[in-house]
Amino acid sequence: MHSPTTLRIDGRAIVENTRRIAASTRAEVxxxxxxxxxxxxxxxLLALEAGATRLGVTSIEEALPLRWAGVEAPILSWLNPVDADIVSALRHRIELAAPSLAHLARIASEARRLGARASVHLHLDTGMSRDGAPASDWRTMCALAREYEREGTVRVVGIMSHLARADEPGHPLTVRQRLLTDAAARTARSRGLTPRFVHLAATAATLTDPSTHFDLVRVGAGLYGIDPSRTTTLRGAMTLTTHVTTVREVRAGTPVGYGAGYLTREATRLALVPLGYADGIPRALSPDARVLVRGRRVPIAGAVSMDQLVLDVGGMPVQAGEEVTVFGPGDAGEPTLAEWAGWAGTIEHELVTRVGPRVHVEAAA
Incomplete structure (x- = not known):
């Protein structure tokens, strides 16, 4: 199906960002x-070719297609309900996080039933009150894991936690969480466990705080050019473009869009593009939001609709069919994801994951 809107993925940017991050740490990526x-x-595949040694996903359902595609690298899945498809994970050599005593017991039970041995990362909550076992359960979890190791159903390969404020370099909570993670690893070893990896840092801490790196860093956003700490210039890997559908000339004071909240200040030309919130464009935008047309940034006129935007292109002789760049790495003066995140009052992560299925995707090696 032909689509006037295209999302271009620059594989070279992913490779470049991965190599840069891998070169900045002694930990595995x-x-x-x-x-x-x-x-x-x-x-x-691009990240593995560029220096990453392992992959991380949330659910087992996200991990399985990677195995089916032939990926042999270790894969960790860390967000699953207790009744998840542990059998498929074991059969496909997917490592599992255990964020509770119940999770650990279920993993061991399924491994026992299959005559298998599960590779497990014990997950501790050190300050987010989100996923991970509470500190009050940690000693019991380590002791139980050691019993499962003795019976051959579990092998603890990792100790993990997650930072709450790593995008604020030097924050005291990060120091506290690092110390708690180190103490948790020492507790695990005192119970006879021998985890190969202790891991805490995601992208922001990987870029700003080597003391949090331990044996392994989990880098997601940084691979794609997003630095939550705003301390490093990485290359954006995503460019969103569309094309003008129609152009009309209007008088000063012409209302535009739902609610008629936008009035043209002078006689101008309005360009319609087939892109809206169903395609991932945030509906709540500041008046500063811009796109690039003919090398110039132009404002979005009026509210974002489900399927379309109106652009105020002034006196430019824009014609139907011309390309509009919504965001990209900024090489040609187009807005970046960071700018769009600011206009939408959100984070870049949300924008790159919300692009809708109507958008055609092109991947460049």
Missing amino acids: MAVVKADGFGHGRAA
Whole structure:
């Protein structure tokens, strides 16, 4: 199906970002490719070619297609309900996080039933009150894991946690969480466990705080050019373009869009493009939001509709069929994801994962 809107994925940018990050740490790099590689598709293979040694996803359902595609690298899945499809994970050599005693017991039970041995990362909550076992259960979890190791149903390969404020370099909570993670690893070893990996840092901490790196860093956003800490210039891997559908000339004071909240200040030309919130464009945007047409940034006129935007192109002789760049790496003066995130009052991660299925995707090696 032909679509006037295209999302271009620059594989070279993913490779470049991965290499840069891998060169900045002594730890191994886990490429986090959840949510279809943050909307970037075949990022897993590119990241592995560029220096990542392992992959991370949320669910078992995200991990299985990677195995079916022939990926042999270790894959960790860390967000599953207790009744998840553990059998498929074991059969496809998918490592599993255990964020509770119940999860750990279920994993061991399924491994026992299959005559298998599960590779497990014990997950501790050190300050997010989100996923991960509470500190009060940690000693019991380590002791139980050691019993499962003795019976041959579990092998603890990792200890993991997640930082809450790593995008604010030097924040005291990050220091506290690092110390708690280190203490948790020492507790695990004192119980006879020998995890190969202790891991805490995601992209922001990987770029700003080597003390959090331990043995492994989990890098997702950074692979795709997003730095939550705003301290490093990475290359954006995603460019969103569309084409003008129609153009009309209007007088000063012409209302545009739902609610008629936008009035043209002078006689101008309005260009319609077939892109809206169903395609991933945030409906709530500041008046500063812009796109690139003919090398110039032009404002969005009026509210974002489900399927369309109106652009105020002024006196430019824009014609139907001309290309409009919504965002990209900024090489040609187009708005970047960081700018769009600011206009939408959100984060870049949300924008790259919300692009709708009507948008045609092109991947460049």
